[in-house]
Amino acid sequence: MAPLRAISSESRFRVLFVEDSPEDAELLQMQLEDAGLDAEFMRVEEELALHQALATFHPDVVLSDLSMPGFSGHDALRIVRGHAPGLPFIFVSGTIGEDVAVAALREGANDYILKHSSARLPAAVERALREARTEAERARAEAELMRSQRLESLSLLAAGLSHDLRNILQPLLIVPDLIAQRSDDPRMHQLASVVAECGRRGHEMAESMLSFVRGSRRGSELFQLSDLFHAVQLLLKGSLPRGVEMEVKLSDPSLALDANYTELQQCLLNLSLNALQAMPSGGRLELGAYESEGGVRLFVADTGSGMDAATRDQLFTPFFTTKSSGTGLGLVSCKRIVDSLGGRIEVTSTPGEGTRFDVWLPAPVEEIEQEFDEPALAVAGQGERILLVFREGSRLTLVANALASQGYRPELAFDGAAALRRWAETGAADVVVVDSRIELFPAEVLLATMHESGYEGPAIVIEDEQAKFDAAQVPAGVPLRRLARPLDMHRLFEAVEAALRDRG
Numbered sequence: 001m002a003p004l005r006a007i008s009s010e011s012r013f014r015v016l017f018v019e020d021s022p023e024d025a026e027l028l029q030m031q032l033e034d035a036g037l038d039a040e041f042m043r044v045e046e047e048l049a050l051h052q053a054l055a056t057f058h059p060d061v062v063l064s065d066l067s068m069p070g071f072s073g074h075d076a077l078r079i080v081r082g083h084a085p086g087l088p089f090i091f092v093s094g095t096i097g098e099d100v101a102v103a104a105l106r107e108g109a110n111d112y113i114l115k116h117s118s119a120r121l122p123a124a125v126e127r128a129l130r131e132a133r134t135e136a137e138r139a140r141a142e143a144e145l146m147r148s149q150r151l152e153s154l155s156l157l158a159a160g161l162s163h164d165l166r167n168i169l170q171p172l173l174i175v176p177d178l179i180a181q182r183s184d185d186p187r188m189h190q191l192a193s194v195v196a197e198c199g200r201r202g203h204e205m206a207e208s209m210l211s212f213v214r215g216s217r218r219g220s221e222l223f224q225l226s227d228l229f230h231a232v233q234l235l236l237k238g239s240l241p242r243g244v245e246m247e248v249k250l251s252d253p254s255l256a257l258d259a260n261y262t263e264l265q266q267c268l269l270n271l272s273l274n275a276l277q278a279m280p281s282g283g284r285l286e287l288g289a290y291e292s293e294g295g296v297r298l299f300v301a302d303t304g305s306g307m308d309a310a311t312r313d314q315l316f317t318p319f320f321t322t323k324s325s326g327t328g329l330g331l332v333s334c335k336r337i338v339d340s341l342g343g344r345i346e347v348t349s350t351p352g353e354g355t356r357f358d359v360w361l362p363a364p365v366e367e368i369e370q371e372f373d374e375p376a377l378a379v380a381g382q383g384e385r386i387l388l389v390f391r392e393g394s395r396l397t398l399v400a401n402a403l404a405s406q407g408y409r410p411e412l413a414f415d416g417a418a419a420l421r422r423w424a425e426t427g428a429a430d431v432v433v434v435d436s437r438i439e440l441f442p443a444e445v446l447l448a449t450m451h452e453s454g455y456e457g458p459a460i461v462i463e464d465e466q467a468k469f470d471a472a473q474v475p476a477g478v479p480l481r482r483l484a485r486p487l488d489m490h491r492l493f494e495a496v497e498a499a500l501r502d503r504g
Helices: 022-034 047-056 073-083 098-107 121-182 186-214 225-239 261-277 309-313 330-340 366-371 393-405 416-426 443-452 489-503
Strands: 013-018 039-044 061-064 089-093 111-114 221-224 244-250 256-259 283-292 295-302 344-350 354-362 385-389 409-413 431-435 459-463 480-484
Touching (some): 013 022, 022 039, 047 073, 061 073, 073 098, 111 121, 225 244, 225 261, 225 283, 261 295, 261 354, 330 354, 385 393, 385 416, 393 409, 409 416, 459 489
Parallel strands (some): 013 039, 013 061, 061 089, 089 111, 244 283, 385 409
Antiparallel strands (some): 221 256, 283 295, 344 354
């Protein structure tokens, strides 16, 4: 007869015995292992050891004797419930009366088993573990629902605040003109200009509140990073605690970005203010930027208290905060801003040594923007699906908008893995346009994998001198066209139209 199997041999569990008899614990362990339970086991027999095991061993289930010298199973149950209310707890005793069993269940035990009749122990453990897992999943679902409801409430609050802030800031756009008309003092004119700029940026920040909860994308502008960092320095000047030094490091003063100035300023301010709060006794704050990976890398670094791994893992979780008066939305807002620009944000930190945030953003794509100044071609598309795979977010968006203007339906992916997911989900692509510089999967590997998965359509590869494309790796069944950089939109339109025409 095959042994009764436990919940799963694919998961490894931790079983804690509260048992004064090593022999009894060993017999129970053998019975669970014979039933297929893959687990680590630990035995304790007194209160202090139980507290230590709960704190360090982190059991998934506790099996406890009812009566032990100087320590009872009821005490063990009370301690376990105080430590983790949902932790499965099963009494396994030599003798237990019906009244005692009922009382144990009322106290919070999940089940009770007699040692001389323990055949159903594996089934009881299986059921307890399954119920605990179900309860944990239900709790997570409830937490996500609560978080969603809080975000919905935040959306309504942001809409109201945005309206009120615009009304409050309106005088900042009117008064500067009045000051300029009534005074010839150049210092007053300069002050009026500063006030007007603050009012304009304030209006944009009010709109940014709505874009955060609605996920909308604000307009962008081309600006130099030296101007952005100068503005951040001025705004932080009054917030610098004593003993904190601030330094700006720009590898090239002419570095520029095409992004929403106000949102990026907000992002750097959030990161900088967090850094200042991590240095209550003084330290060093560094803001900088340099060219990296074909784009621009901004960084905010401090010499403050640092963070452990558990804190770093939750940094971008809505409403997570280590501050008593924090909202837990500042870093979430930063990540949303960076993601909307096709970039990424990374953090490195060591407790007691400091923290560094790196923000990588794609550089402006001048050669594509210039193409839109030329006469547009006649609309050629009839709603055909074009799978676009580009590493740079700005380039991806520009090419997608251009193809959409020609009547096509672009599907966007930032890397090879995202493209494969998109292909697996939809299974629909009439043409694939792929950048030879994509990450995770080289362009030729992506096309070969898609062909193996059933894709029989044409492909257009945008080649770069620094990322050579090996056409020999692409199956002969994939009709292939290759375009060299700089990308000419007219040539891309013609290539797409020709690829669709040849496909028939």
